[in-house]
Amino acid sequence: MVNRESKYRIEATTFSDLDKMLILPSFQRKLVWSKMEKKNFIETLHRGHPFGSILVYKYPNETKLSLIDGLQRFTTIRDYRDNPHEYIPIENFIQELFNIISSEDLPRPTREHHKKIIEKSLKKFIASRDEKNSNSLALFELLKGDFEAVGVKVDKLEEIVKIQDKVINDLDGYLNIYEIAIPTIVFTGSDTELATVFENLNRGGKKLSKYQVFAAQWDKYSVKLSNKEYAKTLLEKTIEWYETLVEERGIEIENFNPESMQKDGEINIAELCFAFGKMILERVPVFWNFKNDDLANEIGYSTMAIMLEIRNKDLSTIISNENRGLFDDSDMLETLLYSSLAIYEDINRLFQKYLQTPGDPSNFKYSIGSNFQILSFFAAFWNTRYKLDKIQRKLQTINGSNRETKAIRSNLIKWYVYDILEGNWSGTGDSKLDQIAIEHNNKYLKEVSADTLNDSMQKWYDEQLQKRSINFEPVAKMLYTINASFNYNNYTATSYDLEHVIPKKLINKISTVHTIPGGTLGNLMFLDSSTNRGKKEQFMYNYIDDNIGVLTQEFIDLNYYPIKAQLTDVKIEIEKKGGDYSNTQSVIKNRGNSILNSLMKNLK
Incomplete structure (x- = not known):
């Protein structure tokens, strides 16, 4: 077997080097990491733990590498470089400064306000810090100015300077991003393969x-x-x-x-x-x-x-x-x-x-x-x-x-x-x-021949009749809707529901050991919503007898509705619980065949 030549190489490249040689997607509009996801990633780097690689590619006629995968990781490192105050834990420093400047004896709203002032001043100090031109009084001056604005005097210069030194030590020791070795995959194949390569690299975690x-x-x-x-x-x-x-x-x-x-x-x-x-x-x-x-x-x-x-x-x-x-x-x-x-x-x-x-x-x-x-x-x-x-x-x-x-x-x-x-x-x-x-x-x-289509319908329906069901099957709903479309103008109400001809409540009285296909084509019909709400779990004949008087022939023909005697036999059969449900099965089967025959004629 011939081994295919690899279309990639793996390198460990420092952030400092990558920052000079990488082209980031300038046109790309991407969903970005949340602040917490960014902080967790920087924490991973701080702990010295391994992290995912980035994928780079050199397009023809370009001197620099394009970043293909790993944009969130790389831009988070860059964001840390520019905004370290958003990542470094400063809660302990806030409390130390609060103990020097303010007091726990003050009302809670005042204490919380003072801590927010300290947090703002501390972040401002970290963001503006210049290693080459460090001002040993910078943090003190920021705190003094911000607290004077709310009428609080800050005079603990020596203690604040000591805390500033501790902040600087923590900042310098937290993460040296320039020396981070970033695992880098350099793809050397065709750019048309990049999507497949990207997908393979991202098979773990959330499926893309x-x-x-x-x-x-x-x-x-x-x-x-x-x-x-x-x-x-x-x-x-x-x-x-x-x-x-x-x-x-x-x-x-x-x-x-x-x-x-x-x-x-x-x-x-x-x-x-x-x-x-x-x-x-x-x-x-x-x-x-x-x-x-x-x-x-x-x-x-x-x-x-x-x-x-x-x-x-x-x-x-x-x-x-x-x-x-x-x-x-x-x-x-x-x-x-x-x-x-x-x-x-x-x-x-x-x-x-x-x-x-x-x-x-x-x-x-x-x-x-x-x-x-x-x-x-x-x-x-x-x-x-x-x-x-x-x-x-x-x-x-x-x-x-x-x-x-x-x-x-x-x-x-x-x-x-x-x-x-x-x-x-x-x-x-x-x-x-x-x-x-x-x-x-x-x-x-x-054209699909009439015989072929008819055979397919009958095969499908025979299979459905062998299954116990109560909820309407999707294909049955589709077929009934298509057949109803040929009589669309006869449906004059503004809203119709799919309803069981033999009510669900009655079918549910039958033991599950018996195969009653209550959710298939032969037991569903369109019924206007208002009538359906009033009918509830009755046969239409019973509902009409109680409310209107006569079930019209137009309704019977439109809905292939069984004659009253058939449904009476079904009700007696089910309530008898004798184990013989041939009338129920026959009504559903015959009505479904009538619908399929009608559909075949309509589709010719």
């Missing part, structure tokens, strides 16, 4: 998503945005995201200033992909929640990869020179954004009529589907409509694409149902996505 890895490493690759419509929205979404992190989550973000960002009009490629994802989510409420930041990353990066013909496992190559050239071309970037978002709007229009909840056309709570499945819909439309010429930087419309696009639209709802029933997108799904996005094996151009 690959998108967080890209965000940490792609700060170097910035894009100057134009004033065109979609480019401006990218910038707005990026600023909005950072402002949310700061205002709502209380997170500190380094190098973030909304005004300067707006003025400069510059974001990095990681931010571009995230903001692009946000724009997509807003256009596809049928399937996605636009407030989900992790989802915005996944969809933004993956969609960008589809357009650039990159396999999902190779997302790191989005930053290749060829692709960066597309982002830098303002017309090309605007065309990519406009064309892709138009496809997502088309997908949303196609599915919203099937998956909207009765009474509320903006509610899609019963839609399901994996992210890769929805991305595959985009890939099918994109590859049918467009061919991207990266060299000429042109997005070409493919001749005859209208006919194929129409075929995909016609077939997609059946494929959506069929693939969910078959579990074809379970697991990661990236290889299946690549078949459509990269290998152009566009199965959506072909």
Whole structure:
């Protein structure tokens, strides 16, 4: 076996040397360590304990090294150099000075105020201390001035000078940052591998998503945005995201200033992909929640990869020179954004009529589907409509694409149902996505035959009937919603709930040793919310008899509602507790088959 040549070397480099040779990410907007995390790290250095390495890389045509991983550690050391008073423990010195200047006999508010004055003066002394030009009376003069402002005389010069000497000794002996040996990994491979290397180094502790890895490493690759419509929205979404992190989550973000960002009009490629994802989510409420930041990353990066013909496992190559050239071309970037978002709007229009909840056309709570499945819909439309010429930087419309696009639209709802029933997108799904996005094996151009779809539905339903359940199963809710969409205008109330035909309370009386599929398709229906609240745990016939008088045929037909005699037999059977629940099972099974038969007719 041939050993691969290492793409890195490990060195122990002093902070003093690194401070001269390192380029820190100037464009990067990062979540930063809290004050406590910074203090704990400096305490680690003070104790002489080992700490994590930093990763550096020399980009082509640069004389200095770029810091890739370890920014928080390195900048904390630098912050200690500039602001040692924020790190060194001074509580004992505060108490010593308090005993000299003030008194424990004073009222508590006064004592606390005096200690705050001492703390302020002490930190000011440490921050302003110059080793080459030390003033032996500096601390005394600071304390004297600050206390005189509140009418307290400070005259214990000799004792304060002694404490100043002790502070200086502690300061000098606490930590010599210039001689700290920092474990340094120098990566010598390609810059496209940096994200993977970063991810491997950060496998311990808090798990980072690959998108967080890209965000940490792609700060170097910035894009100057134009004033065109979609480019401006990218910038707005990026600023909005950072402002949310700061205002709502209380997170500190380094190098973030909304005004300067707006003025400069510059974001990095990681931010571009995230903001692009946000724009997509807003256009596809049928399937996605636009407030989900992790989802915005996944969809933004993956969609960008589809357009650039990159396999999902190779997302790191989005930053290749060829692709960066597309982002830098303002017309090309605007065309990519406009064309892709138009496809997502088309997908949303196609599915919203099937998956909207009765009474509320903006509610899609019963839609399901994996992210890769929805991305595959985009890939099918994109590859049918467009061919991207990266060299000429042109997005070409493919001749005859209208006919194929129409075929995909016609077939997609059946494929959506069929693939969910078959579990074809379970697991990661990236290889299946690549078949459509990269290998152009566009199965959506072909129709799922009626026999194939019917067999899949029956197989799925037979499996559900063999399981005891009470809570509604997600696929059942989705199928029932799609079937209800073909009679959407008959649902005239403003709010509907999914309700059990055979009430939960009644099913729960049956011993768990018996298989009653109470949560599957044959036992669910849409019921207007007000009726549902009044009905409670009754059959509809009993509720109607008590309140209205007659259960209409329209209601029975719309909901495939069993006849009264059947439900009466079910109630007697359950309350008898004789161990034979064939009537209950039969009602659920037959009603579910009726719904599936109706769905098959509607989807033809």
